[in-house]
Each structure stands twice: as C-alpha cells, then as structure tokens.
Amino acid sequence: MLNIAWHTLRSRWGAFAGTFVALALGAALMATMGLVLTSTLSGADRGSGRYESAPVVVRIDPHLNVEMSWGIESLPLTENRGVPADVVTKVEALGSTVQDRTFYAQLAGGPSSQVGHPWSMTAFGGYRLTAGAAPSAADQVVVSAGTGAAPGDQVAVVTAAGAGRYTVSGLTAPVTFENAVFFTDAEAARLSPRVDALVTSAAPDVVRTAVGGAAQVLSGTDRTLADPQAQQDAADLVGVGTMLGMAAGVAGFVSIFVVGSTFAFSVSQRRRELALLRVSGATPKQVGQLVLVEAAVIGSAASLTGCLLGLAGGPMLAHWLAHRGIAPVWFSVRISVASVAVLAVAFLLGIGLAIIGAGAAVLRAGRIKPIEALRDAAVDRKAMTWMRWVLGCVSLLGGVGLLALAPLLPPLYWAGLAEGVAPALIVAFALLSPVVIPPLAWLATAPLARSRGAGALLVRANTVTSVRRTAATTAPVLITVGLLSSLWGTSGSLQAAKASEIYNQVSSADYVVVPHSAPGLNQAVVDRVRAVAGVDEVTTAPTTVYTVPGVDAMSGPSGSPLQPFDARTVDTAGFTSVLRLPVVSGRPADLDDHSVIVDQSWNRKVGDTVQVYLADGSQVSLRVVAVIKTSIGGSGAVLTARYSGQALPDAIYVKLRPGSSASTVLPRLQAAAGGPGSGAAAMPIAKWTTVVDAKNAEQARLALMVIAGIAVLYTAVAVANTLVMSTGQRARELALLRVTGSTPRQILAIVLAESLLVVAVGVVLAGGVVVVSLGGLWNALQQLVGHTTPVVPTAQFLAVSGACAVIASLSTVPPAWVALRTPAVRLIGSGG
Known part of the structure; x- marks a missing residue:
C-alpha cells in the first residue's frame, strides 16, 4: 500500500500541492508560536537586571496567603507591601545593607515607563556612569544617556507628589531592562518612604535565621524575582502567551478544516481511480488505508518543511511583538533544548493534523463502489451523508445553545462563551452547506x-x-x-x-481630567483641579481587593475560594452627584472609610460585614452599604480613597454646579491639568x-x-x-x-x-x-x-x-x- 501511495503522489503531485502547503503552513505556525511561547516561559535574554550583582535580596512575600478549610489559598498581590521596620533593623544589624525603593519618577516629556531609585542601587544592577558624577545633593539626579539631558541641565521630574526641579549631575549608560532616574538615598526615601527590598552582604542562611518567616531571602538566580520590572515583564509575557495560544487554537481549527476539505475533495476527484482499485480486488479497508498513507507521507514532508520555516519565523514574530510594544523590548527567541522539543512536537502535530484531516476522506474512500469506475459524469451524488447531517445539526444546536446560555451565566464568562459560538456555527454551516x-x-x-x-x-x-x-x-x-x-x-x-x-456611570459629568503622557495623575494636578471654583469633582483610582464571596448554590460543600476583584476608590465628597452607579439596593451616599459598595457577584446584601484584603495584603472589615449590578468587565467594588494605596488616580470627573459657565470653567480645568510636567489633559466627557x-x-x-x-x-x-x-x-x-x-x-x-x-x-x-x-x-x-x-x-x-x-x-x-x-x-x- 505504501508503494501505491508513493507512486500516486509522484504522478499526481499537483493535486496534493495545496494540501502540502496547508500542512507545511500549519506546522510552521505551530513551530513559530511554540518557539515564541517557550521563550516567554524561559524569559529569553532580559539582561542583567537590577539585582545581578546583589549578594542577597530580602523582600516580603508578594503573595496573599490565606488559610482556608482545605488549605492555604495563595494569590499574587498587585502592590508591594514593603519591608517592615523591624525586619529592616534585623537585617541592617547583620552587615552592610542598602534600602531599595522603586517609585514613579518621570522626566517631563519623557517615557511614562520611567521609575525612580536610590543611587546606591546602581552598584548591583550593571549601571555604568558615562558622564558627570553621582548625585550628592537632594536637588540632583542621574538619568540615562538616552533621555537627551546633559550634566548641568535643569529638568522637571514628575513624581506622585507633583513636579520638582532637579539638576542633572550625571548620565548612565542605557540598560535593556528599565529606564531609571536616580536620586540620593535620602531624597528617594523622602519621595517613597516604603522600603521595597533590602540588599545585604550577609550570608543567606544567617539572614534567614534572623528574619525567620517574616520575609523572603533571595540569592542566586532567585534575586531577579524581586525586580518590579521583571514582574511587569513576566505579566506582559503572560499576555503574549495568551494571545499566541488563541492564535494557535485558530490555526488548528482552520487547518483541520482546510486539510479535511482538501482531502475530501481530492477523494471526490479520484472516485473513478479509487473505484478501479476496487475492481482490481482492493477492499474498502485497503482503499481507506491508501488515503491514510498518502496523508501520512504528505504530512511528514510538510511538517519537516514547516519546522524549518518555523526556525526563521520564531525570531521574526518575537521581533514584531517587541517592536509593537506587545512584548518587552528585550524579548527574543533563542534556540535551546526546549526549542528542539517544540520542533519535535510541531512535527508530530503536523502529521497528526494530516491524519485527522484525512479522517472523513478515509471513510468516504472506503464507501466507493467498483461500479463507479464505469461512470464518467461529474455530477455529485449524495453530498449530504447521514453523519454530515448529524454533526451539522449537533454543531448548530451547540452554537445556538451557547447563545441561549449567555444570559444565565455571570458576565465574567461571556467573553469566552461568545468566542466559542462562532466556531460552532462555522462548523455547522460548513457541514450543512x-x-x-x-x-x-x-x-x-x-x-x-x-x-x-x-x-x-x-x-x-x-x-x-x-x-x-x-x-x-x-x-x-x-x-x-x-x-x-x-x-x-x-x-x-x-x-x-x-x-x-x-x-453611563459618568454621564452626569461634564468634563474629565485624565493622564495622557503619564501612568496616572500626580497629587499636584489633583490639588489644582480641586481648587477650581464652580464644580463638583470626584477622583478615582484603580485597585484590587481580595475576599471570599458569599456562599451560593454554586459554591459546593467546601465553600467559595478566595478571589481577586477589580475595584476603584473614590472621594466621598461629591461622589454621588458626579457618578451614577447601577444600584440594585442600598445607598451609595452612605459610603465611608468603614464601608464598601459591592456588585452582585459578591453574593452579599446591604448590612453584611465582609473581610477584605487590600492590594498590599492588609486586612480590613467593611460593611456593605450598597449593591450594584455586575459589570461586563468583571467583578467590582467601590471604596473610599483611604484604600487606594500606591495607585495613582486614573481620572477626575468634573460636573458644573448650577450657575457655572462652561466657557469659564473649561479653561481653568485645562490650565490646572496642563501645568509644568503634569502629563494630564482636561476635555469634555464626549x-x-x-x-x-x-x-x-x-x-x-x-x-x-x-x-x-x-x-x-x-x-x-x-x-x-x-x-x-x-x-x-x-x-x-x-x-x-x-x-x-x-x-x-x-x-x-x-x-x-x-x-x-x-x-x-x-x-x-x-x-x-x-x-x-x-x-x-x-x-x-x-x-x-x-x-x-x-x-x-x-x-x-x-x-x-x-x-x-x-x-x-x-x-x-x-x-x-x-x-x-x-x-x-x-x-x-x-x-x-
């Protein structure tokens, strides 16, 4: 049978050229995305990192660990909780110690990704002074050579408090992993009192004994885990992996259809040829085996070609993702042992794809009767088989069923549900076409x-x-x-x-102040906007809270797990006059520092007291004063500004008071938002x-x-x-x-x-x-x-x-x- 298949492929190569190209393309895509996905897991070549030369790094566990009835529930925190003062004292007593701080610090007009650090940390991160000198006074900074500043220049540096004037004392060579502004250690402590990590010269075991379980002691390759930018890069790479996983699913779905339809059409075109094999004594099983062997041979050759193409496609895709800002700028593909395994998997998947795609054609080839060798008409007979009817109807009912199910599920699941409807309907329409x-x-x-x-x-x-x-x-x-x-x-x-x-929630507002070249609004901008007369305003900031939702019918005997919830903080003054929440029950106006507004997914009612963990892991008990409708964007909560933590405000919504003139207020808002180094803009809500x-x-x-x-x-x-x-x-x-x-x-x-x-x-x-x-x-x-x-x-x-x-x-x-x-x-x- 292999000999017949080989001669068939040689004599009819044109009929299989499209199938070969489709399979090669599928294998190339799987190899390309597999190589990139492998690089997202390995971290590729990020560079030295801020702690490359640090002997030992001490930090607080960045996870929220809560004991539940079935064990410890652990979730990553969205905010660094900082090293407690007693831990700092214990570590500093062991030897030379540097306090590390990472905070928002952006040159006016510079990239919003800039961060601030104390100068002492340059000794551990591969930074090299290329011009000038280290900062020696509170009003001096050192910036990267790529920012356009020179030693002696006066620059505005924007921090969470606002813009300040500094003199550039020196320049450092650019690094791949971050863009930093360095202050004196004292000035960094003033701008960001929280100690994010400690670098000590003491031995790791000695430090672990001193701090006990109060902090993590990192050495060796684990030091990179403490780098905030490394954590952000890891989050970005998770997003890349999710996108590529979705693309791989689409590629698999499309390729199975393409290969399957191509093989089926090929069998239809060769009905007389296959019928002649039946006349010559071939059984239906043998004819089906012939088609299957042809698929395996084509799949092997095409998969090998696709893997070779993937070796070139992987680096190209990684470069495109980094250039578009989807992946970190340093991201690239490196060939390793894991890459060889990926190519092997892509090769085997390509062969499997060919066999799966040829499955329907195998069944069709086995049903060809010897008498069809005498037919010369090109008219298709019985294009709809009973199996095609069944699969088509099942797919159609599945797609329609998913649509009917959507209103019955929480909105959090709608995105995944909606993305499953189209493939089901496509399968149904293709089978019933x-x-x-x-x-x-x-x-x-x-x-x-x-x-x-x-x-x-x-x-x-x-x-x-x-x-x-x-x-x-x-x-x-x-x-x-x-x-x-x-x-x-x-x-x-x-x-x-x-x-x-x-x-809908901000429809009562007339204007909004938002950041346009900064990650958030600094306090100086907030204060200037609040000083504008004739308006009511509310400042909002994004945050995350963690809690155990109330028990419902779907919770099961073990209860609900600890869950993260998107939340935002607001100013209570003028809050209800500017924002219109979709209230189900309760009074949003009753919100204070001891209460919370939750959505329906919390399964709570007005008057309930809930245990809430904030973005930094600290625990508070809050009383529910209102319940709002569940958001399509996920679960939510509203708290007062007391719980905003280190998050910068993302918007200020402004409403004109009766008698105030828009022609007077808007210029004042624009002036307040557009101050030196503000990075903000005021505009009509529309x-x-x-x-x-x-x-x-x-x-x-x-x-x-x-x-x-x-x-x-x-x-x-x-x-x-x-x-x-x-x-x-x-x-x-x-x-x-x-x-x-x-x-x-x-x-x-x-x-x-x-x-x-x-x-x-x-x-x-x-x-x-x-x-x-x-x-x-x-x-x-x-x-x-x-x-x-x-x-x-x-x-x-x-x-x-x-x-x-x-x-x-x-x-x-x-x-x-x-x-x-x-x-x-x-x-x-x-x-x-």
Whole structure:
C-alpha cells in the first residue's frame, strides 16, 4: 500500500500541492508560536537586571496567603507591601545593607515607563556612569544617556507628589531592562518612604535565621524575582502567551478544516481511480488505508518543511511583538533544548493534523463502489451523508445553545462563551452547506438567467451539480470571513459594552481630567483641579481587593475560594452627584472609610460585614452599604480613597454646579491639568469617550492581526488549491464549450463567474454566522447593560471577502487560460 501511495503522489503531485502547503503552513505556525511561547516561559535574554550583582535580596512575600478549610489559598498581590521596620533593623544589624525603593519618577516629556531609585542601587544592577558624577545633593539626579539631558541641565521630574526641579549631575549608560532616574538615598526615601527590598552582604542562611518567616531571602538566580520590572515583564509575557495560544487554537481549527476539505475533495476527484482499485480486488479497508498513507507521507514532508520555516519565523514574530510594544523590548527567541522539543512536537502535530484531516476522506474512500469506475459524469451524488447531517445539526444546536446560555451565566464568562459560538456555527454551516448551495446559487443567478445567452445557466448548473467542489471552496471562505468578522465583532461589542457601562456611570459629568503622557495623575494636578471654583469633582483610582464571596448554590460543600476583584476608590465628597452607579439596593451616599459598595457577584446584601484584603495584603472589615449590578468587565467594588494605596488616580470627573459657565470653567480645568510636567489633559466627557473608543479599537486591531494573517493565508492556500485542481481537471469540459461555439473570452468569463459565485456563497454563510453570533451577544448585553450598539465589522468583512474573491479569480482564470491553449480536439479525443 505504501508503494501505491508513493507512486500516486509522484504522478499526481499537483493535486496534493495545496494540501502540502496547508500542512507545511500549519506546522510552521505551530513551530513559530511554540518557539515564541517557550521563550516567554524561559524569559529569553532580559539582561542583567537590577539585582545581578546583589549578594542577597530580602523582600516580603508578594503573595496573599490565606488559610482556608482545605488549605492555604495563595494569590499574587498587585502592590508591594514593603519591608517592615523591624525586619529592616534585623537585617541592617547583620552587615552592610542598602534600602531599595522603586517609585514613579518621570522626566517631563519623557517615557511614562520611567521609575525612580536610590543611587546606591546602581552598584548591583550593571549601571555604568558615562558622564558627570553621582548625585550628592537632594536637588540632583542621574538619568540615562538616552533621555537627551546633559550634566548641568535643569529638568522637571514628575513624581506622585507633583513636579520638582532637579539638576542633572550625571548620565548612565542605557540598560535593556528599565529606564531609571536616580536620586540620593535620602531624597528617594523622602519621595517613597516604603522600603521595597533590602540588599545585604550577609550570608543567606544567617539572614534567614534572623528574619525567620517574616520575609523572603533571595540569592542566586532567585534575586531577579524581586525586580518590579521583571514582574511587569513576566505579566506582559503572560499576555503574549495568551494571545499566541488563541492564535494557535485558530490555526488548528482552520487547518483541520482546510486539510479535511482538501482531502475530501481530492477523494471526490479520484472516485473513478479509487473505484478501479476496487475492481482490481482492493477492499474498502485497503482503499481507506491508501488515503491514510498518502496523508501520512504528505504530512511528514510538510511538517519537516514547516519546522524549518518555523526556525526563521520564531525570531521574526518575537521581533514584531517587541517592536509593537506587545512584548518587552528585550524579548527574543533563542534556540535551546526546549526549542528542539517544540520542533519535535510541531512535527508530530503536523502529521497528526494530516491524519485527522484525512479522517472523513478515509471513510468516504472506503464507501466507493467498483461500479463507479464505469461512470464518467461529474455530477455529485449524495453530498449530504447521514453523519454530515448529524454533526451539522449537533454543531448548530451547540452554537445556538451557547447563545441561549449567555444570559444565565455571570458576565465574567461571556467573553469566552461568545468566542466559542462562532466556531460552532462555522462548523455547522460548513457541514450543512451542500443543502443551501443550490438555492443560493439559483438566487444569485436568477437576475442573469433572463438575459441573452446561456452563461448564467451554465454557471448555475456547474455550481449545483458540483456541490462537493463548491462546498470545499466555500469552507475556507466561510471560516476566514466568518471567524475573523465574528471575533472582531465580539471583541469590539464586549469592549463597547464595557465602555458603555463606564460612560453611563459618568454621564452626569461634564468634563474629565485624565493622564495622557503619564501612568496616572500626580497629587499636584489633583490639588489644582480641586481648587477650581464652580464644580463638583470626584477622583478615582484603580485597585484590587481580595475576599471570599458569599456562599451560593454554586459554591459546593467546601465553600467559595478566595478571589481577586477589580475595584476603584473614590472621594466621598461629591461622589454621588458626579457618578451614577447601577444600584440594585442600598445607598451609595452612605459610603465611608468603614464601608464598601459591592456588585452582585459578591453574593452579599446591604448590612453584611465582609473581610477584605487590600492590594498590599492588609486586612480590613467593611460593611456593605450598597449593591450594584455586575459589570461586563468583571467583578467590582467601590471604596473610599483611604484604600487606594500606591495607585495613582486614573481620572477626575468634573460636573458644573448650577450657575457655572462652561466657557469659564473649561479653561481653568485645562490650565490646572496642563501645568509644568503634569502629563494630564482636561476635555469634555464626549471627546474623552471618543479617545477611549479609538484606543480600544487599536488594541483590538493589534490583537487580531496575527489571527487575521493566519486565516487569510490558509484561505489563499485552500481556495487556490481547490480551484486549481478543479479547473485543471475540467479541461475536457472547457474544450467541449469551445467546439460548441463559445469563444475563449466567454469561457473565461464563465469560469470567473463560477469562482466568484462560490466565494459569494461562502460570504453569505459567513454573514449568517456573524449575524447569529453578534445578534445573540447583543441580546445578552441588552439584558445586562441596557441600550448598547453591537460593533458590526463591516469594513473587515468586506475587505476579507474582497481578498477571497481576488484569490479565487487568480486561482481559476490562469489555469483555465492555460487549458484553453491546448487544441480542443486533442482534449476531447483523449477523454480528458
């Protein structure tokens, strides 16, 4: 059987070229993303880090550890809790010790990622003074050589307190892991009293004995764990891994469809050939084995090619991610033992993908009867098998069921649920496409059927009688247009719903002050805005709290686990007059330093007392004064500004008081926000919502670019392969049209119209997927958010549809033109 398969592949390599390319592309994508994912886990080459030369680093455990009935529950904290004074005293008594601090410090006009440190820490992080001298006075700083400042320059440095004037005393060589501003140790302690870590020369065991379990003692490679920037980089790499994991899922989903439809069409094209094998004595099992062996041989060769391509694609993808700011700037791919394992897995997955994709074709090949060797008609018979009916209906019910389930689940799960609807509907529509292809073809050609000539009738007849060919070409179009548009629309709609919730809550505000070139608003900006007369304002800051939700029916016998909740802090003065929370029960106006407002996912009622852990792990007991609706963006809570910790305010919402003039207030707000080194801007609330929408759309565009590229590549391969195969095998049919009087131009027009009709069928089915998935999501959002407009990806839908049409045209017209160059008598006489 292997010998027959080898000779078949050699003699019919053109028929399998598209399958080979699709499998090679799939293996290349898996190898590329596997290499990048491996690098996100290993950390690649981040550079020396701030603690590269530090003997021992002492810090407090950055996790919240709470004893539950089943054991210790541990969650990462979002804020450094700082080293307690008694631990500092114990460590300093053991030997030479440096107190490390990391805080917000940004040169006016500089990058928002800049941080401040005490000068003494430069001895441990690979920093090298290239000009000037170390800071020796409170008003001196040292900055990186890449900032544009020079020794002796006067610069404004913005911190959480506001902007201060400093003299640049020296410059350090740039490093890969951060952009820092260095102060004297005393000035750093004034700006940030909290001690984030200690560097000591004492032996690790001696330090562990002294501090006991009150702090972590890090040495060797573990020292990097204490670097705040390393923690942020690790979080960024987790995001990269999530995005690539999603892209890998899309690649697998699309490639199985492409390979499966290509193999199925190949078997359909070879029915007479396989039937001849049956006539010669081959059993159905042997015929199926032949197809399976062909798939394995093609899969092996294609997977090897894909792995080689992945070796080049991995570094390119890593560079693109770093250049776009999605991954840290230092991120790259390095070949290691783990990389070899990734390539081996990609190779095996490629072979497995070929075998899985050929599964349906194997069953179809085994059902071919010997008598079919005598047939010469190209009409498809029984394109819909009972298994196709069952799988198609099950997928359709699954997709619709997921949509019906959405309103019954917490909004936190809606994003994942919505992203599962489109694939289920795509599978259903692809499997059931032979049922709808004839009526869609009839409707599309009906307006042209009344015109003179038989062109429209031929297009309709060829499309309807070759349902398998049409379905094989429609499937990749359906996947590409439907999946990309649905993901884009779902992501955009959920993001718009989140924004709509925020807009509804701040709809009473007239203006907003937000950071535009800084990570948050400093205290000087907040104080200047509060000093503006004739307005009510509320300052908000993001934070995280941890608690155990109230017991409900889904908690189980062991109770609810400790969970993190997104929260924000607000000023109580003027809070209720500016913000409009979606209150379910209680009075938000009763919020004070001893209470909290929670959403419904907390499973609490007004009057309950809850134990809450703040962002730094400190514990407080708060009384619930109001319950609000659960947010589409996740669970939430509202606390007073007392619990904002180290977080910088992210917005100040401003409302005009009766009698105040907008023409007078807005310039004052702009002046307050636009002070020296403020990094903030004041604008009408309507303009702010437009800016936020544009930023969210850009983030969604970047996240979907990888997925879009994968889908379009696969579509190009699948559509081109199917149409080239079918056009090449229709040479005799085209020759018959020539001898009946059709001109080459008319024949090419018919072939082009057929390919565009097939693409149109796929686009219509994709439109159905988009309408159903977005319609169901919109219905669920209406029940939660109220009035919200779904994001319909019209431009993306039309662009990808147009790309599919271009691919189809280029895949049919040139092969048909080549076929028309052969004398018609020769083709007819040879029997095709």
